[in-house]
Amino acid sequence: MFIGFLTFRDKAKAPDWMARHNAWLDAGFARGEIVLSGGLQPGLGGAVILTVPDRARAEAVLAEDPFVIHGVVTPELLEVTPGRLAPGLEALKG
Numbered sequence: 001m002f003i004g005f006l007t008f009r010d011k012a013k014a015p016d017w018m019a020r021h022n023a024w025l026d027a028g029f030a031r032g033e034i035v036l037s038g039g040l041q042p043g044l045g046g047a048v049i050l051t052v053p054d055r056a057r058a059e060a061v062l063a064e065d066p067f068v069i070h071g072v073v074t075p076e077l078l079e080v081t082p083g084r085l086a087p088g089l090e091a092l093k094g
Helices: 011-031 055-063
Strands: 002-008 034-040 045-050 073-079
Touching: 002 034, 002 055, 011 034, 011 045, 045 055, 055 073
Parallel strands: none
Antiparallel strands: 002 045, 002 073, 034 045
16 A cells, blocks of 8 residues: 655646646546545645555556646655554555
């Protein structure tokens, strides 16, 4: 499992790319690769949880985000090996 942090680099450009960023999120959810998205508070950017097979795929998914492509955010990727999960979250083990 991977957690991608998307920290604003140029927040003023975000409105220009928000529709395409949301379409990227929708596609990631539809493929089952993104299972959570949300904002970093207070207004610092966003985060996604990815359930993909390896780091290369996680990096590729983040690289497809229009916010990353157009310099709105700086991506950071952390890998987490789940040890214990609440019932219903077994899919996070990948």
